[in-house]
Amino acid sequence: MTLPLPAAAVATALCCALLAALLTPWARRFVVSESRLLRGWVTGPLAGLGGVGAALVTSSWAELVAVAVVAVAAGLLIPIDLVTYRLPDVVVGSAALGLLAGLVVAAALGDDWSRLLTAVLGGVALFAVYLVLAMISPSSLGFGDVKLAGVLGLLLGWWGWQAVAYGTLAAFVVFAVGALMLLAARRTSLRDDLPFGPAMILGAALGLAAVAA
Template sequence: MLTSSAVLVILTAIVCGAVAAALTGWIRSIADSDSRWLRSGLPVGLAAAGGAGAAGLAGTVPELVAFAALAVACGLLVPIDLAVHRLPDVVVVPLYPVLLATLGVAAMVTGDWGALGRAAAAALALLALYFTLAFINPSGLGLGDVKLAGVLGLFLGWLGWYYVLVGTLAAFAINAVVALVLLASRRANRHTGIAFGPAMIAGAAVAAWLSVGD
């Protein structure tokens, strides 16, 4: 089993931040944007923070690899979505085999095959939920959000069904708060599109934080 320590947390944060820094030019290219969100240090900061969280959450080396990879990807996806309201397949889709493979190895190490089955079931459940919502309201959710939902379902499902529920509800609550703030500050109106990916990732982070120590 992996023993969490301050050194491991710091090292993982540094590695994740460094990987995000190395990919910053690439994400500007795939986003085809020079937005301030992509020119800032946001991708690096988010990836580093996620890496620290990954080290604190993981109980095995395969889990650490899975959570750290997700942290880097989310650190890249948040600023892309804020900049261009897209969650590129080239970042999201590879997370499926990466998480399934690493969590599969984690299940072999721990013998907890139920967690892997739960993760797969949660991914399918969130894919179905978000696809339905996107079908009903395509202006509110896109297929990128649907694909990301499946990835986050794998992660949250590995932690437990309670965290799938918490992470999903938190995403919608966070998005609602952001929308209200933007409306109140007159920086948006009822027809303004708001990137939902960041709220989904923030909701998953809240659920993961609550799971630490359980």
């Protein structure tokens, strides 16, 4: 029996939040920080919000699982990047494998292999774009951002090239707005580096929301 959308959203949010909270001690093994942000009470709610979004934009259980995997990873990666300016390969790589596996199953169930191909091409394209940007300005983007771009491109590509374009543009807008707000509040300066991963994740979420609305 298919759950009604509100029930599915709540159930997915709770599962994502619980899983992210349980995985937080594991993820902390790959970074050097004792920040209070790297706790389950932060990662859990972030993943839970992603779980709600996953339930709203997906139409099959395989899609839901695939996007929920990214939501859990996002709940871990956002505070880690904010605190340490790092995106651990093991978290990003696990998200990529889980997302790809879920999309392969979704493509098989819907006999929609062209959609999977677009998703893979979206991942490759966004990886290449960020790689070029990182080579041009290595002080602004790290290779962790490049690898995360590949994952988010795979996710956005499942919903088409418009989603890839929207999600990419939204990431830079979110980053610019956040930087301006921090400058206005005197919490940073033009000389300081800022993590780009959280803006990439939020931008991808906004891109999905735009095309799925």
